[in-house]
Amino acid sequence: MSQLADFIQQKRQVKPILSMTHVVYGYPTRQQSLAWxxxxxxxGVDFIEVQFPFSDPVADGxxxxxxxxxxxxxxxxxxxFLTDMGVLARDFPDSRIVLMSYxxxxxxxxLDKLAKRAAEINMPGLIIPDLPIELSADYIAACEANQIDPxxxxxxxxxxxxxxxLASKASGFLYCVARSGVxxxxxxxxKGSTTSVDDYLAHIKAHAKAPMGVGFGLRERxxxxxxxxxxxxxxxxxxxxxxxxxxxxxxxxxLLNTLFPKK
Amino acid sequence: MQSxxxxxxEYGGSYxxxxxxxxxxxILTAYEDAKKDPEFLAELHKQWQQYSGRPTPxxxxxxxxxxxxxxxxxxxxxxxxxxxxxxxxNVIGQGLLVKRMGKKRVIAETGAGQHGIATAxxxxxxxxxxxxxxxxxxxxxxxxxxxxxxQLGATVVPVTTGSQTLKDALDEALRDWSSxxxxxxxxxxxxxxxxxxxxxxxxxxxxxxxxxxxQSVKQFGQFPDRLYACVGGGSNACGLFLPFLNEENVAxxxxxxxxxxxxxxxxxxxxxxxxxxxxIAQGFATKFIQDSNGQLQDxxxxxxxxxxxxxxxxxxxxxxxxxxxxxYAMDDEVIEACTLLLxxxxxxxxxxxxxxxxxxFKDAPxxxxxxxxxxxxxxxxxxxxxxxxxxxxDETFPQFLSSYLATYHAxxxxxx
Numbered sequence: 001m002s003q004l005a006d007f008i009q010q011k012r013q014v015k016p017i018l019s020m021t022h023v024v025y026g027y028p029t030r031q032q033s034l035a036w037x038x039x040x041x042x043x044g045v046d047f048i049e050v051q052f053p054f055s056d057p058v059a060d061g062x063x064x065x066x067x068x069x070x071x072x073x074x075x076x077x078x079x080x081f082l083t084d085m086g087v088l089a090r091d092f093p094d095s096r097i098v099l100m101s102y103x104x105x106x107x108x109x110x111l112d113k114l115a116k117r118a119a120e121i122n123m124p125g126l127i128i129p130d131l132p133i134e135l136s137a138d139y140i141a142a143c144e145a146n147q148i149d150p151x152x153x154x155x156x157x158x159x160x161x162x163x164x165x166l167a168s169k170a171s172g173f174l175y176c177v178a179r180s181g182v183x184x185x186x187x188x189x190x191k192g193s194t195t196s197v198d199d200y201l202a203h204i205k206a207h208a209k210a211p212m213g214v215g216f217g218l219r220e221r222x223x224x225x226x227x228x229x230x231x232x233x234x235x236x237x238x239x240x241x242x243x244x245x246x247x248x249x250x251x252x253x254x255l256l257n258t259l260f261p262k263k
Numbered sequence: 264m265q266s267x268x269x270x271x272x273e274y275g276g277s278y279x280x281x282x283x284x285x286x287x288x289x290i291l292t293a294y295e296d297a298k299k300d301p302e303f304l305a306e307l308h309k310q311w312q313q314y315s316g317r318p319t320p321x322x323x324x325x326x327x328x329x330x331x332x333x334x335x336x337x338x339x340x341x342x343x344x345x346x347x348x349x350x351x352x353n354v355i356g357q358g359l360l361v362k363r364m365g366k367k368r369v370i371a372e373t374g375a376g377q378h379g380i381a382t383a384x385x386x387x388x389x390x391x392x393x394x395x396x397x398x399x400x401x402x403x404x405x406x407x408x409x410x411x412x413x414q415l416g417a418t419v420v421p422v423t424t425g426s427q428t429l430k431d432a433l434d435e436a437l438r439d440w441s442s443x444x445x446x447x448x449x450x451x452x453x454x455x456x457x458x459x460x461x462x463x464x465x466x467x468x469x470x471x472x473x474x475x476x477x478q479s480v481k482q483f484g485q486f487p488d489r490l491y492a493c494v495g496g497g498s499n500a501c502g503l504f505l506p507f508l509n510e511e512n513v514a515x516x517x518x519x520x521x522x523x524x525x526x527x528x529x530x531x532x533x534x535x536x537x538x539x540x541x542x543i544a545q546g547f548a549t550k551f552i553q554d555s556n557g558q559l560q561d562x563x564x565x566x567x568x569x570x571x572x573x574x575x576x577x578x579x580x581x582x583x584x585x586x587x588x589x590x591y592a593m594d595d596e597v598i599e600a601c602t603l604l605l606x607x608x609x610x611x612x613x614x615x616x617x618x619x620x621x622x623x624f625k626d627a628p629x630x631x632x633x634x635x636x637x638x639x640x641x642x643x644x645x646x647x648x649x650x651x652x653x654x655x656x657d658e659t660f661p662q663f664l665s666s667y668l669a670t671y672h673a674x675x676x677x678x679x
Contacts, residue, residue: 055559058437059280104544108557153281181442
């Protein structure tokens, strides 16, 4: 079993649902983003999904797009990023950091090298939303060689057969996008899917060979509660960024504790 | 040009977020069916003829030929399409495909605004809802086109993120498509993006080269010796070049925008002089202008339609294999070429197409007198009136603008 899936299952023995908080590396500055991640980890989040910024983030909505562009006002290198994540992973062994990045910066860095370095710094999962599984043979091989997990996404409009294929190939965890559209609030709000979220998640669960994370559009406690028993991880992205933008770290932590109350 | 599973050598492919998979497959299937369907092809040719005025002429330029004293110079007159540019060929084709798929809305990105106008025209004619994404900087530079898109009933959305040009408009169009794919078609204007867009756009544009094959033989008894086209995204170049791909004696030259110089941010040269490097973004692999960390960079050209940060994977592949020779023209050379065509032949070229002219004019004097070159005049220049007036430092133009504004405001006050 993968280290990541193993970690999730152990944590799930004591928690009904795990928290994954999204942070844009370098936003608003490299130091401030590291301070924010440190605060979240100190607060006890189970995962940080850290996004390495890209100039053209096509699957993201306005909050994350703006944060990426702001972050890129500095020169950010993948090498520095990995070094920084290595320090956090070492200091917070009870949590895990996973990478989210669009393909190009990682392609330029080298996917082989990325998988190797990710293993070295104990960053056990990689999410690359614009690298489809069909074009991933080399990437999958590099991940396997280094015992880290390529994390695949499924969506409510993924055709049935393909969804079952992706679920059966899931490793680490399967990222289940809860609705159509881009991340966060946006002018491009997706229409409600024809199947209910419950049916969608149940269908995935019947085929998934790994734990399930659910993200996109989670902003309220009742949404998280509704996922208990149906998924393993709730992913908090744009809502956390919006809170951080409005009231800094304290507002972000307040939202986190509302959505994931400590017993 | 047929791809191998969406790839042209090492370029192309479908690097799209999972949410778009089903829609992309739908387009792939619809296109594969349509291109083999005689009824679809008959309707396509009918619309090209009756709506856009095809075939466009191949015009001999006696004065320019004499001026340079070398090759016989011909222009393929895509400027005479309805809407004033080759963009119409593709939009008519994809418009018919949208009807075939039963979708009700189209989304498009536009740089110079030519593709936006063409899309808005076809959407009006086919009764489709239409949203056009355009970089805020391009909206400023090309306002007359924005005005017409809106008059045609399209919603024009200025994109204020990133570099506020074509690449950002493309990002935003993809975001829209991610949430609206069930009822909307993303009508890409150039031979870029995920499969099957490069192949499909090139297919619809190949009518340009198909016509040149017939016209050249009829008018001067042979295929041209050399073809010239400007290369932004690459659709007009694909259109002219691809039907001649297997004719070994036909040389092909693509002309990129050299802008103000080779400093990053001053040009849009991706292929010639190795200023671009391989990357994977916006749905496909190609040569992009990017920094060492893989971030796409700002570009510049006097022609808004040529400042795309990437390039068609088909052109990138053919440039790599040496089948297409790539060169560039600087902003000032482009204005010179534009002025020369005005004075010598009485034709107003778009600044995009003037790059192809500039590239060809450099070679023409050194080519034998019995050689024939065809330059793709991809669009007409009426839209560039403001930029050209500034570039040639026309003294009375600002005066005209001030008096127009004064009268405009006075008339509005009277109405109120």
